[in-house]
Amino acid sequence: MNEKLSTHFDLEIISLVTSNAEFSKKHKSIFMQQEKIDILYNSQNHLIMDAVDEKMAIFKEGNKKIYSNAIFSLDINIFKFPSLLVFGSKDKHFLSNRAHDLILFFSKILELKLHQLVDFKSSSSSHN
Numbered sequence: 001m002n003e004k005l006s007t008h009f010d011l012e013i014i015s016l017v018t019s020n021a022e023f024s025k026k027h028k029s030i031f032m033q034q035e036k037i038d039i040l041y042n043s044q045n046h047l048i049m050d051a052v053d054e055k056m057a058i059f060k061e062g063n064k065k066i067y068s069n070a071i072f073s074l075d076i077n078i079f080k081f082p083s084l085l086v087f088g089s090k091d092k093h094f095l096s097n098r099a100h101d102l103i104l105f106f107s108k109i110l111e112l113k114l115h116q117l118v119d120f121k122s123s124s125s126s127h128n
Contacts, residue, residue: 012064013088016074020081030058030086041082045111046073047104049094059088068094072107078114085110 016029017037024031036056040048048071052059059066066088074083085107087094094103 011087011093012066012090013059013086015086015088017058017071017084017086018079018081020079023079030061032056032058034082037082037084040071040073040084042073044073044075045104045108047071047100047107049097049100049103051092051095052088058086064088065090068092070094070103070107072103072111074111075115078111078118 016024016027017032018024018029019032019034019037021031023029040056042048048069050069052066052069058069058071068089068091070087072085072087074085076082087103093099
């Protein structure tokens with residue numbers, strides 16, 4: 001997701017953020033302490049577009065300086081724990097809410113696809 005989509009959207013990073021260390025490592029997503037996710041996580045489909053909060057340290061692992069971000073709260077039923085979809089930009093991309101509708105639409109589509117993937121894996125494992 002981060003390699004191809006971030007280039008296509010001219011962003012430095014697109015990733016999932018979870019407090020599940022095993023999941024984050026397996027899927028190359030961003031790990032964050034549950035307490036910090038709880039601060040950012042809101043109801044399903046909630047989108048925040050703002051300057052990066054350095055105290056939250058979402059992008060601390062990357063070697064790129066991220067200036068602004070969009071943070072989307074994914075449906076908790078997808079992974080059974082709060083998770084976020086984050087978009088990071090090296091410029092002021094998300095400060096003026098430019099592309100808000102596009103990012104929200106894209107986030108909802110990705111959320112739908114994640115639901116389908118998880119549902120498919122659940123149904124195929126129960127048939128085995």
